[in-house]
Amino acid sequence: MLLILYGFEYKWGDCRVKDGNAIELRNISKRFGKVVANDHINLSVRYGEILAILGENGSGKTTLMNMISGIYFPDEGQIFVHGEEVTIRSPKDAFPLGIGMIHQHFKLVDVLTAAENIVLGLPGPMRLDIDAVSARIRELAAKYGFDIDPNKKIYEMSVSQKQTVEIMKMLYRGANILILDEPTAVLTPQETEALFAVLRNMRDAGNAIIIITHKLNEVLELSDRVAVLRKGKYVGSVQTAEATVESLTEMMVGSKVTLDIDRLEPIDEPQVRLVMKDVTCVDPEGIITLNHASFTAYGGEILGIAGVAGSGQKELLESIAGLTPKESGEIEYYPPNQPMQVISKFSAVEISRLGIKLSFVPEDRLGMGLVGAMDMTDNMMIRSYRKGGFFWADRRAPKTLAEHIIGALEIVTPGVSTPVGKLSGGNVQKVLVGREIASAPTVLMVAYPVRGLDINSAYTIYSLLNVQKMRGVAVLYVGEDLDVLLALCDRILVLCGGRVTGIVDARTATKEQIGLMMTSSGKEGER
Amino acid sequence: MSNNNHGVREPLFHISRRQDYSLWLAVFVRLAAILLALVVCGVVIVALTGLNPMEVYAGIIDGAVGSSRRLWVTIRDTLALLLVAVAITPAFKMRFWNIGGEGQVLIGATATAAVMIYLGNKVSAPVLFTLMIGASLLAGMVWGVIPALFKAGWNTNETLFTLMMNYVATQIVSFCIVFWENPVGSNSVGIINASTNAGWLPPLFGLTYGWNLVIVLAITVFIYVYLRYSKQGYEIAYVGQSVNTARYAGINVKTVIIRTMAISGALCGLAGFILVSGAGHTISTTLAGGRGFTAIVVAWLSKLNTFTMMIVSFLLTFMAKGAIQIASQFSLNENASEIITGIILFFVLGCEFFINYKVEFRHRHREG
Numbered sequence: 001m002l003l004i005l006y007g008f009e010y011k012w013g014d015c016r017v018k019d020g021n022a023i024e025l026r027n028i029s030k031r032f033g034k035v036v037a038n039d040h041i042n043l044s045v046r047y048g049e050i051l052a053i054l055g056e057n058g059s060g061k062t063t064l065m066n067m068i069s070g071i072y073f074p075d076e077g078q079i080f081v082h083g084e085e086v087t088i089r090s091p092k093d094a095f096p097l098g099i100g101m102i103h104q105h106f107k108l109v110d111v112l113t114a115a116e117n118i119v120l121g122l123p124g125p126m127r128l129d130i131d132a133v134s135a136r137i138r139e140l141a142a143k144y145g146f147d148i149d150p151n152k153k154i155y156e157m158s159v160s161q162k163q164t165v166e167i168m169k170m171l172y173r174g175a176n177i178l179i180l181d182e183p184t185a186v187l188t189p190q191e192t193e194a195l196f197a198v199l200r201n202m203r204d205a206g207n208a209i210i211i212i213t214h215k216l217n218e219v220l221e222l223s224d225r226v227a228v229l230r231k232g233k234y235v236g237s238v239q240t241a242e243a244t245v246e247s248l249t250e251m252m253v254g255s256k257v258t259l260d261i262d263r264l265e266p267i268d269e270p271q272v273r274l275v276m277k278d279v280t281c282v283d284p285e286g287i288i289t290l291n292h293a294s295f296t297a298y299g300g301e302i303l304g305i306a307g308v309a310g311s312g313q314k315e316l317l318e319s320i321a322g323l324t325p326k327e328s329g330e331i332e333y334y335p336p337n338q339p340m341q342v343i344s345k346f347s348a349v350e351i352s353r354l355g356i357k358l359s360f361v362p363e364d365r366l367g368m369g370l371v372g373a374m375d376m377t378d379n380m381m382i383r384s385y386r387k388g389g390f391f392w393a394d395r396r397a398p399k400t401l402a403e404h405i406i407g408a409l410e411i412v413t414p415g416v417s418t419p420v421g422k423l424s425g426g427n428v429q430k431v432l433v434g435r436e437i438a439s440a441p442t443v444l445m446v447a448y449p450v451r452g453l454d455i456n457s458a459y460t461i462y463s464l465l466n467v468q469k470m471r472g473v474a475v476l477y478v479g480e481d482l483d484v485l486l487a488l489c490d491r492i493l494v495l496c497g498g499r500v501t502g503i504v505d506a507r508t509a510t511k512e513q514i515g516l517m518m519t520s521s522g523k524e525g526e527r
Numbered sequence: 528m529s530n531n532n533h534g535v536r537e538p539l540f541h542i543s544r545r546q547d548y549s550l551w552l553a554v555f556v557r558l559a560a561i562l563l564a565l566v567v568c569g570v571v572i573v574a575l576t577g578l579n580p581m582e583v584y585a586g587i588i589d590g591a592v593g594s595s596r597r598l599w600v601t602i603r604d605t606l607a608l609l610l611v612a613v614a615i616t617p618a619f620k621m622r623f624w625n626i627g628g629e630g631q632v633l634i635g636a637t638a639t640a641a642v643m644i645y646l647g648n649k650v651s652a653p654v655l656f657t658l659m660i661g662a663s664l665l666a667g668m669v670w671g672v673i674p675a676l677f678k679a680g681w682n683t684n685e686t687l688f689t690l691m692m693n694y695v696a697t698q699i700v701s702f703c704i705v706f707w708e709n710p711v712g713s714n715s716v717g718i719i720n721a722s723t724n725a726g727w728l729p730p731l732f733g734l735t736y737g738w739n740l741v742i743v744l745a746i747t748v749f750i751y752v753y754l755r756y757s758k759q760g761y762e763i764a765y766v767g768q769s770v771n772t773a774r775y776a777g778i779n780v781k782t783v784i785i786r787t788m789a790i791s792g793a794l795c796g797l798a799g800f801i802l803v804s805g806a807g808h809t810i811s812t813t814l815a816g817g818r819g820f821t822a823i824v825v826a827w828l829s830k831l832n833t834f835t836m837m838i839v840s841f842l843l844t845f846m847a848k849g850a851i852q853i854a855s856q857f858s859l860n861e862n863a864s865e866i867i868t869g870i871i872l873f874f875v876l877g878c879e880f881f882i883n884y885k886v887e888f889r890h891r892h893r894e895g
Binding site: 321323349350351352353362367369391392395 | 760761764768769771772774775776777779
């Protein structure tokens with residue numbers, strides 16, 4: 001593996017490009033409370049170059065780019081734009097420097113046309129000559145190979161057309177340094193190809209382009225140079241031509257860290273508890289979010305689910321829970337000592353009515369798992385209130401349960417009648433996990449259960465999951481930290497672009513192996 | 528004063544949420560607010576009209592509860608307002624912004640009037656009342672369920688939808704008046720069954736509005752219990768807090784929306800029954816008289832607690848009746864009395880801020 005220094009000669013010399021670095025970052029650091037998001041990062045991008053910034057979730061890619069575009073202000077370090085040191089306090093400072101960032105979530109006014117959105121907020125004469133604006137947009141579109149209709153309203157547009165408007169907005173304002181935050185996450189393969197063609201044209205015209213991504217094949221296909229971040233630190237950068245999937249994966253995941261998490265041996269005979277057969281999900285935008293996924297979960301084991309963000313983890317769990325509609329496929333549920341049930345046709349309403357013992361700790365704890373404004377008793381009650389007669393809701397049992405969970409999980413709270421939204425993140429998670437475990441599930445699904453938790457709370461959650469495993473529960477654990485997955489789980493299922501790229505034994509698998517499966521969609525994934 | 532030396536100047540005061548809630552403080556602040564409101568009103572009265580404020584206040588009290596008849600009219604109107612407020616509460620608890628109470632009341636009243644007019648003198652009293660109540664409940668329910676169906680099915684905006692349903696209801700009443708005109712040419716329905724009193728709620732325990740009292744109080748208690756202690760009430764609260772969480776927990780959100788609006792609309796329809804059968808014995812486009820909207824104020828002022836609504840709806844009705852009295856007694860413009868109501872409401876609402884928040888002034892510490 002080669003680390004290329006900044007002075008490397010550039011091969012696009014025949015194009016009319018500006019010389020030198022478009023942006024250079026020196027010793028940039030950013031902290032959020034105790035968390036160091038960016039730790040003394042040095043990075044540069046030239047005009048006429050596509051730089052890919054690669055890293056796992058939480059490696060600090062977006063934070064770094066937000067500092068260039070003025071959303072955050074660095075705690076330390078200097079930013080140079082075209083060789084001059086600059087202070088970027090807000091996006092308003094970034095525009096005159098020619099910096100434009102295209103975020104994952106578009107900021108467009110639905111009822112206005114593309115042209116109106118593009119000129120929105122720009123200074124100009126009293127009377128707006130929208131035809132001149134449209135002509136200028138068409139001119140820019142022709143130059144870079146965009147497909148855009150300036151008079152189309154945003155609400156009539158597909159996701160990729162909206163993205164085009166966002167890019168055009170930046171170009172119209174004269175941006176020559178473009179930052180794109182995971183631009184392909186919402187696109188189909190054909191749309192991705194079209195976007196890449198446009199980006200190459202823009203590069204050839206001398207613009208600097210930074211693309212944040214964690215899809216290795218796209219990095220290799222599009223970029224000229226790759227910079228890798230890991231856990232807030234700058235690992236290095238390589239010339240794309242000299243990089244391989246393997247070398248990039250190694251830079252991205254780093255070497256194995258030994259964690260002191262117990263992995264108990266599974267109970268004697270693993271029983272099949274849940275079988276997913278060939279399930280496909282399509283979101284309302286028409287994008288395939290889960291692509292013919294199949295796996296089997298056994299009682300008495302923790303099945304880890306790995307993948308970069310948005311690879312279909314959410315859909316995998318929610319399709320089991322009956323919250324995401326399925327295009328095709330079947331899910332079988334094997335309760336102990338009872339006949340198998342096909343649950344893929346059930347909605348969440350029917351699953352809870354039929355008493356299927358499926359527990360789910362969702363990623364969004366206070367937006368989905370719990371109601372922040374309600375107290376612990378009322379939040380416990382959601383799993384039990386259907387019991388008993390028609391009219392009266394029983395509050396006594398959930399209150400007892402809440403008191404029990406406070407004691408058993410050492411939850412720090414003034415009492416059962418305090419709204420759970422007022423508790424700290426770790427305690428909120430304990431309330432949620434405690435409730436889900438209390439219903440004695442056959443299958444327990446947890447999504448990012450230790451995100452945002454301090455180390456002690458995280459270990460409490462791990463041991464709770466281990467207790468469930470030893471009770472014979474099939475635990476599905478969606479996580480982002482590969483070290484944790486490798487230390488805690490029995491097997492790890494890897495998702496990439498909605499596809500199951502493999503299921504490995506966590507006792508023998510390596511981080512590189514999983515990292516490779518996480519990032520290589522298509523052919524590499526299926527080998 | 529050397530505050531500027533610090534670079535950052537401490538603001539004159541800052542506001543923080545009270546951690547310690549005490550009942551005595553709440554009572555004290557509210558009483559103080561009412562007293563202050565009366566003082567300010569007094570100043571305004573003197574400044575605007577030159578009248579003795581004490582006489583004006585006496586006029587308000589006289590107008591609202593000055594005689595047995597006036598007292599009962601105030602109680603009757605309080606009950607009507609209270610019933611509408613209680614009726615819309617389940618919807619608001621679900622955060623379904625039902626501003627169509629007006630239309631639901633009107634349509635319930637229309638159904639009641641229709642039964643009175645067409646069957647009034649043909650069937651026995653128990654059958655007639657059953658039909659009237661049934662018709663009012665059903666009509667109000669339909670009026671409430673229509674926007675709920677669209678909300679549940681296509682996520683339409685319930686605020687606009689329920690609002691527009693009000694106008695449809697008004698038009699239906701206008702249309703019916705064409706057929707029910709009595710006497711012909713008056714463009715009004717007149718008193719229905721004036722000679723036979725068929726379909727008029729009879730006195731109960733010797734009280735003219737005895738039935739009104741019993742029905743409305745029973746429903747007030749029922750809704751309190753329903754929202755606080757029943758399974759369906761719990762589901763309503765859950766959907767109101769977070770649709771996403773409710774969906775995750777396996778609550779059928781669409782069913783809850785439709786069911787709750789059915790209850791809410793039906794009870795509004797019943798308020799229409801009370802207004803026709805138990806009070807006015809007639810129907811007109813202005814029968815609901817803005818109660819559908821005032822009820823929203825009552826419901827939220829009471830923080831959706833139906834017992835508090837009794838007090839609030841009495842207070843508002845009391846002020847409205849008093850306002851009419853002083854308007855005629857001192858030949859004041861009605862707006863003048865509305866100013867008084869407005870000032871009182873301003874203080875009563877404003878004092879909630881001081882109950883929930885603490886204002887701390889800059890500490891006057893001297894250095895050196």
